[in-house]
Amino acid sequence: MKRIFLFLLLSFGLILQAQNSFRPAHIDSLLNLLETNNKLMVSVSLTKNDQVIYSNTSGFRDLENNLRTDIKTVYRIGSITKMFTSVMILQLVDNGQIKLRSCQ
Incomplete structure (x- = not known):
């Protein structure tokens, strides 16, 4: 699941960077x-x-009560900070x- 999320997050950036025109319908789909x-x-x-330009x-924030997410939904971030640090x-x-180098 984390790999799928990371892939999608990076895909959004590539989609927006690679195109001159912004297509919200693509993200919606x-x-x-x-x-x-x-x-x-x-x-x-x-x-x-x-x-x-897009929001x-x-x-669902609560499946049992069928409550959908909204702009004010608070998310638990878990260990996602590692991804932000890497980026x-x-x-x-x-x-x-800085330069990357292999530690041997």
Whole structure:
């Protein structure tokens, strides 16, 4: 599940970076596919020049009571901070601020 989430997170960035035109329907269809298979509970907001250009939620915050997620849903992040740390380190490598080397 964590691998799927990481793949999707990176895919969103690549989709937006590779295209000149933004297609919210593409993101909506991906979120709907994952929700249909009960694989996801997420809130997504994308900004450009300090303006929100896309915002959507998907999934259920409480399955027993059939309560859907909304923009104010609070998520448990678990151990996802490792992923953010990895991304930030690789951004520093891309900017030439640090170098990666193998420890032997």
